[in-house]
Amino acid sequence: MAKGSHGSRQAAWEFFGAELKRRREDAAFTQVELGARVFVSGGYIGQFEQAIRKPQLDVAQRIDEVLQTGGFFERMWRKLIKDKRYAEYFEAAAELERLATDIFEYAPAVVPGLLQTPEYARAVFVASNPLATDEYIDELVRARMERVLLLKDATRPMYWGVLHETVLRIPVGGPDVMARQLDHIAAMVREHKVLVQVLPFAAGAHPEMGKMIWLMEFEDAPPTVYTEAVLSGNLLDDPAVVKRTRASYDLIRAAAKSPKATLTLLESAAKDHRRCVSST
Incomplete structure (x- = not known):
């Protein structure tokens, strides 16, 4: 993948993290509280928000359920995680x-x-x-x-x-x-x-x-x-x-x-x- 393509993908994950932070705060959850509800640590939520680490599909789905975002994070995950260089698994x-x-x-x-x-x-x-x-x-x-x-x-x-x-x-x-x-x-x-x-x-x-x-x-x-x-x-x-x-x-x-x-x-x-x- 070209460097520019990687940069665009990273920017998209940063948007994912920014949206997660915004919607979490709108729901009045701390990182620890949201993490407990989606079965990951609060530190993981922080890494998702900073685009350091990318959630797995089931985590994105649970975030949608807890924050009631109508499948927003699952749709973003499915769009961003696709990388033809590697097998999906x-x-x-x-x-x-x-x-x-x-x-x-x-x-x-x-x-x-x-x-x-x-x-x-x-x-x-x-x-x-x-x-x-x-x-x-x-x-x-x-x-x-x-x-x-x-x-x-x-x-x-x-x-x-x-x-x-x-x-x-x-x-x-x-x-x-x-x-x-x-x-x-x-x-x-x-x-x-x-x-x-x-x-x-x-x-x-x-x-x-x-x-x-x-x-x-x-x-x-x-x-x-x-x-x-x-x-x-x-x-x-x-x-x-x-x-x-x-x-x-x-x-x-x-x-x-x-x-x-x-x-x-x-x-x-x-x-x-x-x-x-x-x-x-």
């Missing part, structure tokens, strides 16, 4: 990702989006959309690379990823693309932009086998877990769920190779893929 997670101070991720089969190269991302998108036009795939790759910029920013969040060894061995895009992908991850580790560990095949059974884990923590909001299934995703901030997920992640991290050993394995796996290139 991922849009809210993509917004929160930009606000996170810490991101913890476990990837059982695919290189996490924030660590992907353009060539790797393209191969993933083409595999899922074999009949799509080049223009459509290009737009998906651009959106993915825009997310990647998050880890290049000086104010980037602390990122800690655990990759199952499966991720290193599947030659996504072919062995040459895969080798360069692993080189890219290794370079990010050496440059101290990310922390990465690999959970080896030898680790055997582990918590949440086959399931991705994506935890996000924020400066002034509760931590959130994002989970994903076939064409669906969920943001979960129930404290008990987040605590249990964090415990599973910690167990996975404890079973993984050390960051130093992981770097060696990344380099070795890249060499293995290059041998496949040279042998063809």
